[in-house]
Each structure stands twice: as C-alpha cells, then as structure tokens.
Amino acid sequence: MSGLSYAAPTSVDEAVKLLAGASGLAKVLSGGTDLLVQMRSGRVKPDLIVDTKKIPGLIGIREENGSYVIGAATPGAMVEAHAGMKAAWPGVVEALDLIGSTQIQGRCTLAGNLCNASPAADSVPALFAAGATAVIVGGKGRREVPVEQVPVGPGRTSLGKDEFILEFRLPPRPARSSDAYLRFIPRTEMDIAVVGCGISVTLDDKGVCTTARVALGAVAPTVVLVPDAAQALVGHKLDADTLAKLDAAAQAAAKPINDKRGTIEYRVKVAGVLARRVAAIAFDRAQGFVNGKAH
Amino acid sequence: MAKNYVTTTINGEQTEFLCETQQTLLDVLRDVIGLTGSKEGCASGDCGACSVIMNGRLVCSCLVLGVEAEGATITTIEGIAQGDKLHPVQQKFLEHAALQCGFCTPGLIVASKALLDENPNPTETEARYWLAGNLCRCTGYDKIIRAVMDAAAELRGESVG
Numbered sequence: 001m002s003g004l005s006y007a008a009p010t011s012v013d014e015a016v017k018l019l020a021g022a023s024g025l026a027k028v029l030s031g032g033t034d035l036l037v038q039m040r041s042g043r044v045k046p047d048l049i050v051d052t053k054k055i056p057g058l059i060g061i062r063e064e065n066g067s068y069v070i071g072a073a074t075p076g077a078m079v080e081a082h083a084g085m086k087a088a089w090p091g092v093v094e095a096l097d098l099i100g101s102t103q104i105q106g107r108c109t110l111a112g113n114l115c116n117a118s119p120a121a122d123s124v125p126a127l128f129a130a131g132a133t134a135v136i137v138g139g140k141g142r143r144e145v146p147v148e149q150v151p152v153g154p155g156r157t158s159l160g161k162d163e164f165i166l167e168f169r170l171p172p173r174p175a176r177s178s179d180a181y182l183r184f185i186p187r188t189e190m191d192i193a194v195v196g197c198g199i200s201v202t203l204d205d206k207g208v209c210t211t212a213r214v215a216l217g218a219v220a221p222t223v224v225l226v227p228d229a230a231q232a233l234v235g236h237k238l239d240a241d242t243l244a245k246l247d248a249a250a251q252a253a254a255k256p257i258n259d260k261r262g263t264i265e266y267r268v269k270v271a272g273v274l275a276r277r278v279a280a281i282a283f284d285r286a287q288g289f290v291n292g293k294a295h
Numbered sequence: 296m297a298k299n300y301v302t303t304t305i306n307g308e309q310t311e312f313l314c315e316t317q318q319t320l321l322d323v324l325r326d327v328i329g330l331t332g333s334k335e336g337c338a339s340g341d342c343g344a345c346s347v348i349m350n351g352r353l354v355c356s357c358l359v360l361g362v363e364a365e366g367a368t369i370t371t372i373e374g375i376a377q378g379d380k381l382h383p384v385q386q387k388f389l390e391h392a393a394l395q396c397g398f399c400t401p402g403l404i405v406a407s408k409a410l411l412d413e414n415p416n417p418t419e420t421e422a423r424y425w426l427a428g429n430l431c432r433c434t435g436y437d438k439i440i441r442a443v444m445d446a447a448a449e450l451r452g453e454s455v456g
Binding site: 004005006008029032033036037039040041049051053075077100101102103104106107189190 | 299315316317319338339340341343346349352353354355357358359360362363365406409410424425426427428429
C-alpha cells in the first residue's frame with residue numbers, strides 16, 4: 001500500500017501549512033481531471049493530496065467593483081451557467097466550455113487548466129487575452145500576478161511548494177468590449193487544440209479598436225501573449241489591411257513543434273487564420289456590449 | 296497509512312466506508328460498496344461508462360477520489376429506477392433497443408437523466424453534445440439519441456408517435 005495521505009483543509013492558512021510541511025511531493029487538488037489521470041498513469045506520485053474545495057471562497061463567482069472574481073476550484077459548468085460572465089467574458093466562458101465532456105465540466109477548473117501548464121490548454125489563451133490575474137497564497141502571504149506569469153514550461157509553473165491559486169480576477173469591462181476564443185481541432189468535440197487563439201478588445205464608438213490583447217495556444221512551450229498582434233489591431237477598424245497585419249503577427253509569434261496533431265508549417269498557418277476569425281467574433285461582440293450586457 | 300473514513304449519501308441512503316486515498320469513487324462503488332453498475336472503461340475520464348451524479352453534477356467517478364465523497368450526495372445507475380419502476384430513460388432505451396453489449400449503458404442512462412433534469416426540452420444537437428463524453432462502440436449512437444429524445448418527450452407529458 002502506498003503512503004498517500006489526503007487532507008481537505010477548511011482555511012487558507014491550514015492548506016499552506018500542509019503544503020509547506022509535506023515531506024514528499026504534495027499536490028493541490030481542485031477538480032482532479034488532470035491530477036487523477038496523471039496519478040493513475042504513474043506520471044505523478046504524490047505523498048499528500050491537499051483538496052482545496054472546502055476552503056471558503058474557492059468555489060463560486062462574485063462581483064467586486066465591476067470585476068468578476070472566480071474561485072480557483074469553481075467547476076466549468078458553474079462558470080458557464082453565470083449570466084454576467086457570459087455577457088462580459090464570452091470568450092473565457094467558451095474556452096472553458098471546450099475542456100472535455102459534460103462530465104469533465106462538472107469538475108474541471110481554471111486553476112487546474114492553468115497549473116497543469118499544457119501549452120494546448122483551452123481556457124488559458126482566453127485568460128491571457130482577458131488580462132486576468134491570479135491571486136496566489138502561500139507561506140510568504142498573498143500575491144496577485146498576471147496569469148501569464150504562472151506557466152513557465154510544459155507541466156511547470158512559477159508557484160512555490162507552499163503556494164496555490166486562491167482566485168482569478170478579471171478586470172472591469174468598459175462598454176464596447178468583448179472577447180472570443182477558438183481552437184482548431186480536426187473534429188467538433190472532445191479533442192486537444194492543434195492551435196488555440198484568444199482575443200479581447202475594446203472599441204470606441206466608431207468601431208476603432210482602442211485596446212487589444214491576443215494570445216495563442218499550442219504554438220510554443222507555454223501559451224503565449226502576442227503584443228505585436230494586439231498592436232496590429234489598436235487604432236484600427238477590422239478591415240482587410242488590419243486582418244492581414246494581425247495574421248502576419250500571429251504567424252510570426254508561432255513557434256510550434258511537429259507532432260501527431262500538426263506540422264510546424266500547418267500550425268503557423270492556422271495561427272494566422274484563427275487570429276483573423278477570432279478577431280472578427282470579438283469585434284462583432286464588442287459592438288453589442290453596453291452597460292454590462294451583451295446585445 | 297490509516298484508511299480514510301467517509302460518510303456519504305448514495306442513492307438516498309446514508310453510507311459509510313473506508314478507503315485508501317488513491318482509490319477512486321468508482322473503485323469504492325464497485326469494490327467496497329458492491330455497486331457494480333458503474334463500469335470502468337478507460338479510467339481516464341474519456342469514455343463516461345462510470346458516470347454518476349455527484350451533488351447535482353454529472354461527473355466521471357473514475358476522476359473523483361473516494362475520499363472526496365465525504366458529505367456528498369451521489370446518484371449511481373442503481374438509484375435511477377424507483378423500486379421496480381424503470382425511469383423513462385431506461386424504459387426508452389429498452390423500447391428503442393438503444394444498446395447492444397450494454398457496457399456503456401449505465402453511464403449513458405445516468406448522463407441522459409442528468410441532461411433531462413437540467414434541460415427537459417433539449418434539441419437533438421444539445422443531446423448529442425451533452426452525451427459526447429459517453430462512448431458507445433456498438434450502436435452508432437442514433438438509437439441512443441432517439442431513446443433520449445423520446446424519454447424527454449414523455450417526461451414533458453407529450454406522446455410521440
């Protein structure tokens with residue numbers, strides 16, 4: 001029998017102490033849809049599992065000064081049922097909804113998707129594009145960092161041994177703002193992204209883009225933010241010239257590998273095509289987003 | 296290492312069990328409690344044969360630790376019928392011959408019930424996407440979808456010709 005222990009602390013302090021005091025490998029459990037598979041295959045052999053779901057605030061969505069705050073262990077299905085999130089952040093919601101089946105949606109979380117640190121994670125480009133921050137707690141206290149600082153390589157994060165994500169914060173949403181996420185897969189459901197793209201924009205009353213963030217998945221060791229692609233959008237309407245510049249910037253930022261899901265050449269090309277399509281959806285949605293409601 | 300002591304509610308009955316941390320809820324249901332209706336297909340959350348409803352949400356019991364069941368309310372395939380009376384989803388699976396080998400059937404019935412609890416009037420597309428996490432290698436899915444749509448109609452009090 002293994003010596004695997006389990007704890008379900010009911011406070012942040014208790015959880016941090018458990019993680020800090022663990023003699024071997026301690027793993028944080030939220031939805032478990034990656035962790036249990038990795039344990040089963042023997043890829044991860046923890047000595048302690050710290051289940052965060054009993055900590056107050058870890059499950060749920062609240063509004064704070066015009067921002068949405070999402071508890072780290074909130075299951076995908078709960079985010080997708082939230083009317084305010086669907087109106088303000090349809091791209092984040094549709095990206096999260098692409099993770100696995102209905103059964104997976106009952107458990108999977110933004111924190112798990114981010115900390116599993118797959119380059120192809122679906123919700124992560126949308127979170128990068130959204131300008132989301134992660135509130136991280138640990139032995140040295142609490143810090144809030146942009147989500148793009150969390151994954152550092154395939155399966156690796158910047159979190160310390162005694163740290164875990166408490167919640168995500170999405171910035172306040174001005175009028176005429178929206179976002180979108182698409183991934184390319186060779187079928188319609190239940191697959192891993194060949195390329196993923198998330199874009200968030202704010203437009204002025206003439207439809208000119210004032211701020212933009214563009215992120216790509218599955219084209220580098222981590223999901224990447226692409227400032228050049230965002231720069232191609234800012235100051236412009238979504239005309240043919242702007243789309244061509246966006247496409248070129250996305251392709252230039254794509255540094256994928258060859259694998260069974262696609263070749264380097266194919267992924268680079270698809271990165272540009274997806275960026276065009278996602279920008280069109282985000283611009284269209286942004287035109288209709290007024291007073292916190294999508295029209 | 297001491298086993299975990301868990302108190303939970305399964306199919307309406309308060310249940311206590313002991314489990315190792317690495318035992319999944321599916322392991323516990325099948326090997327500790329003796330509820331063998333839930334099946335192990337892939338053990339990685341891809342096939343849906345182990346689907347159960349936990350605290351109102353459809354989940355793969357192979358991706359839940361048994362110890363996470365503490366304080367939870369769980370419905371397995373054994374809790375879908377009311378005594379001898381089959382649930383309309385079960386009845387329609389029989390009428391439409393929506394199964395061949397039957398291995399995926401418990402998971403599909405639990406998942407279909409969860410769908411109809413949440414959405415009594417799904418479109419065929421919604422039903423197909425909802426059930427995309429339940430793999431069936433025999434039927435080609437069409438009979439399953441017909442059974443689910445027919446059960447939905449019956450639960451809404453509509454008769455379908």
